[in-house]
Amino acid sequence: MNTIYILxxxxxxxxxxxxxxMVLSIIQPLVYFLALGYxxxxxxxxxxxxxxxxxxxxxxxAQTILFTSIFWGANIIFDKQFGFHKETLVAPVSRIxxxxxxxxxxxxxxxxxxxVLFFIALIFGFHPYNLAGVFTSVGFMIMLSLAMVxxxxxxGAMVNDMPSFMAATNFLVVPLFFLSGSMYPLDNIPxxxxxxxxxxxxxYAIDAMRSSLINQSHFGLTTDFLVMSGTLVVLFAxxxxxxxxxxx
Amino acid sequence: xxxxxxxQHVTKKYKEVxxxxxxxxxxRKGEIFGFLGPNGAGKSTTIKMLTTLLLPTEGKLSxxxxxxIKEQHAARKIFGIVFQDPSLDGDLTAFENMxxxxxxxxxxxxxxxxxxxxxxxxxxxxxxxxxxVKTFSGGMKRRLEIARGLLHHPQILFLDEPTLxxxxxxxxxxxxYIQQLNEREGMTIFFTTHYLGEAExxxxxxxxxxxxxxxxxxxxxxLKQQTGTDNLEKAYLELTGTSVRDETLSxxxxxxxxxxxxxxxR
Ligand SMILES: Nc1ncnc2c1ncn2[C@@H]1O[C@H](COP(=O)(O)OP(=O)(O)OP(=O)(O)O)[C@@H](O)[C@H]1O
Ligand SMILES: [Mg+2]
Numbered sequence: 001m002n003t004i005y006i007l008x009x010x011x012x013x014x015x016x017x018x019x020x021x022m023v024l025s026i027i028q029p030l031v032y033f034l035a036l037g038y039x040x041x042x043x044x045x046x047x048x049x050x051x052x053x054x055x056x057x058x059x060x061x062a063q064t065i066l067f068t069s070i071f072w073g074a075n076i077i078f079d080k081q082f083g084f085h086k087e088t089l090v091a092p093v094s095r096i097x098x099x100x101x102x103x104x105x106x107x108x109x110x111x112x113x114x115x116v117l118f119f120i121a122l123i124f125g126f127h128p129y130n131l132a133g134v135f136t137s138v139g140f141m142i143m144l145s146l147a148m149v150x151x152x153x154x155x156g157a158m159v160n161d162m163p164s165f166m167a168a169t170n171f172l173v174v175p176l177f178f179l180s181g182s183m184y185p186l187d188n189i190p191x192x193x194x195x196x197x198x199x200x201x202x203x204y205a206i207d208a209m210r211s212s213l214i215n216q217s218h219f220g221l222t223t224d225f226l227v228m229s230g231t232l233v234v235l236f237a238x239x240x241x242x243x244x245x246x247x248x
Numbered sequence: 249x250x251x252x253x254x255x256q257h258v259t260k261k262y263k264e265v266x267x268x269x270x271x272x273x274x275x276r277k278g279e280i281f282g283f284l285g286p287n288g289a290g291k292s293t294t295i296k297m298l299t300t301l302l303l304p305t306e307g308k309l310s311x312x313x314x315x316x317i318k319e320q321h322a323a324r325k326i327f328g329i330v331f332q333d334p335s336l337d338g339d340l341t342a343f344e345n346m347x348x349x350x351x352x353x354x355x356x357x358x359x360x361x362x363x364x365x366x367x368x369x370x371x372x373x374x375x376x377x378x379x380x381v382k383t384f385s386g387g388m389k390r391r392l393e394i395a396r397g398l399l400h401h402p403q404i405l406f407l408d409e410p411t412l413x414x415x416x417x418x419x420x421x422x423x424x425y426i427q428q429l430n431e432r433e434g435m436t437i438f439f440t441t442h443y444l445g446e447a448e449x450x451x452x453x454x455x456x457x458x459x460x461x462x463x464x465x466x467x468x469x470x471l472k473q474q475t476g477t478d479n480l481e482k483a484y485l486e487l488t489g490t491s492v493r494d495e496t497l498s499x500x501x502x503x504x505x506x507x508x509x510x511x512x513x514r
Binding site for chain 1: 327331333380
């Protein structure tokens, strides 16, 4: 317990000391939100779908979390390259503990970024459906962030250099993001895309966020929750497995 | 005396190289054991296998009776290690690196605090305890690594070229402290070094490894007698030859070396 805490604390300290990186990682999703939100708002409204700004905020919050979390494993590559990982690998602590300490750190950072973006969106006029929904959405942010951080840690444990890591994650993050319904509603899209979106776990995360923040749902909140739980369990197990395989 | 480290017929093959080739030896409890050999001989590889970082291709290794493969967790409780390559977190302060280590090894808080202070004073880093490690010089980092490795007073301490890059004063100080630990607490020390004078002065027993094979073992007196020489350096050269081992540089060095060759070719 103490060990997980100190490993989590390590990540928090590093994050706080990272300075500019903290601010920069918010800017990209913010640009998406402002450019797309204001750019498409009137078309969306003319099509009778209501406010696009309302629609896109849950997606952009999820995107912030996705992007922060899925590159989390880069920290594991750094630990390998700077050698710190040897310190944890020979210590009498289980690899699950090591993985969990880091992953909880990454997930905390992901959720903080998501919440910051949510508050910025409030300033720009976003209004959530109700307060309970806001708290529910934080729960989903945690699940999404943990799942993505686990996945990314697993990849980080598998490969030893940054180019391979970036290739693997970039290869996945773009389709995952654009085929998830983050930018558009899923009900009137072509069949193939619909199929892809429905096997993409991120669609369910975004749907859950939309459901709790603006009360619009495509799959239903229960389905969202079940799919996300399943995804989290699988990705967590994957990561723990890869951690037990690290050699130096 | 009982054996605390046992290595039996251990072989480690990387893709093209056989780094360790059917090596067997034993280290007794309370011994200061020097593991010497030229660059690329297989010293670090052996230490990595003993400390659960690498799986051997063949053979059996145990620490205090615990098989390092089957009883990894039990084995990890027994040793501390100072690696040849850096293993500190540069984004944390010196003190935070020590603190993290204390928690990983479940040290009692008060004991950890007093030992941290003692050790950081010993390596003369106490007044820099709140500086980020990335702002330290090479020698300062090395000193911190050693202080951290000593923090939990393990039964066995592995030191892979601990004094690399340290000035003569610090080397002296450190070996004195390590000898004290060995005498006071019966801590077993397993170390490698390229400073043969150091090995001659502190090691109770020495094993020489070359091209992945043990070529000689015994006290430094025995090695000198065996080769008819009057100091360990001469005995060492007698036993391992005088050619430079540039064909088998280890780890990071080999990458740099390959890069250098690549660059100079064009
Ligand atoms: N990860 C690796 N992959 C492939 N070969 C390796 C790897 N690590 C070490 N080797 C090879 O294994 C051999 C033994 O290396 P090792 O690091 O054990 O040498 P060493 O005795 O510690 O040398 P040094 O005194 O230079 O530290 C060398 O030929 C090295 O090139
Ligand atoms: Mg070595």
